[in-house]
Amino acid sequence: SLHMRTKALPMTTIAVNPMRVAPILPTLIRLSLPNMAAMLATALVAVAETTYVGRLGTPSLAGMALVFPMVMLQQMMSAGAMGGGVVASLCRAGFATHARDIKAEAMAAAARLGAIPHVSAGALARAADVIIVLVVDAVQVDTVLFGADAAKASLRPDAVVLHASTLDHEDFTAFAARLSSHEPLCTDTPVSVGPRRATDAHLSVMLTETPEA
Secondary structure, eight states: OOOOOOOOOOOOOOOOOHHHHSOHHHHHHHHHHHHHHHHHHHHHHHHHHHHHHHHHOHHHHHHHHHHHHHHHHHHHHHHHHHHHHHHHHHHHTTOOOEEOOSSHHHHHHHHHHTOEEOSSHHHHHHHOSEEEEOOSSHHHHHHHHHSTTOSGGGOOTTOEEEEOSOOOHHHHHHHHHHHGGGOOEEEEOOEESOHHHHHTTOOEEOOBOOSOO
16 A cells, blocks of 8 residues: 655745735725825924924014924925935845945945945946936036936936936926936935934835836
8 A cells, every 4th residue: 555644734825915906996096095094193383383483472483483494404404314315225135336425425335335436427427237316416416417427427328217306397397308318217216204214224115107117
């Protein structure tokens, strides 16, 4: 007689991305609710702070109005710090990562993380297949792509340029048109949250995808 021994194998669970298979509207609502709650809480705090300061008198309210632009400027400047978090995540995941920043301390930090530092955006473009532009505004994007020793002249023909800065659609369209002669794939991929979440690889990325991309 023939005796066979069998062994039960553990079941493997395959995670399914709901963004690909779930109904669109319920998925968007579910994913947007945490952001909506955070924005509502931020707005309520701002209203409460303004109400409190208003009770202190006109000089106090005027002082708050004077400081407000500087607070907003600091928040916008912190967007540039997210590049360091992205570099950290990419290096930790094992990707060959190249970095360029106008700040020497940021370049030193990227090198300590394992990234390859470059002296210019053009030098980085010559070495990389995928370029993530993560700066404060459209003016800085223009400098990175089209300024002195910028990325455009050094882009590889099959390069992919990800615009991770928050840009107006008109600005992104203009940048993509100016890069079209080099035939790179340009994708509008603004990100949200902050440097800490970028370091933890928990960024929220909004992707504008073309058929080529």
